[in-house]
Amino acid sequence: MAESPVPAALQAAYRATTYRVWLPEGAVDLRVGEACPALAAYVAARGGRAWMVVTASNPASEPLGEAANLARQRALAGLLHSLGLPALAAENLADDGQWPAEAGFFVTAPVLDRELALALGRHMGQNAVLFGVAQGDAGTPDTTPELLWCREVAPPGAAG
Template sequence: MPTRSELDAAYRATRYRVFLPGGVRELRIGTPDGTLAAWLAGEGAADWAVLTACNPASKRLAEAENRVRQAALEVALLEMGLEPYTAENVADHAGWPAEESCFVTGLRADAARGLAARFGQNALVCGAADGVPRLVWITAAVDGDESEDR
């Protein structure tokens, strides 16, 4: 089982690819994205998140099982009145498959954290109007680290 430090490194070595009207954004944890910030301003969006239901607790599942889980997440988002945009999490390391995910606006970090926990995730990516992706952990680390990291 990977340590939190190993997971942190893996999540930071991932491109969070978001398919928005007008183009694709490749987000990296902690790296501002001015184009995303401008798009968010145009949408009047203050909060956003990238969520997946695939590979809970960073344990690989069969592709078919991941598809079922991801569909359930998309239904949950729609039932919350949110419009999910297609996204995918693409690890720099070729040994991990791309994961289907969703980009949503209007979802505060605390609500996004609860939804990610419901689908067994370790962490998720959240942000605000500034377009800076933040890695948000579902639970605090055993050593007392904060549950949110920029």
């Protein structure tokens, strides 16, 4: 298996994050690799095949100011709307509190798939998006979140 181009510390930071989604029934906290039955029910009830959590804030993990992040979030909201992708509020919360909370969106729709999720993340300059499928291989509900790495990330100090 090939070694990931994403530095281990960055992978660890994304895994040490709670991805909170604000469903109509209330907040649901997602973790990479941990199934969420409440989310499975929500996605299945809306006919979605897949779902994602995406933000426009702090592209490439480079902190931006509040105004710049807000403008980027508005642009992402407009893009999702123009694509006919319904979105709910979400936020990314670093477990250690060393990174600011990032507003984002939870998206599920019949047309959403891995390729579209990656394209949206890349368009917004993100390192990764959180992604899950509505059903597992056996047709059973499975919303185990995984990270889709949107860009190759060079290790610190690498020429680029």
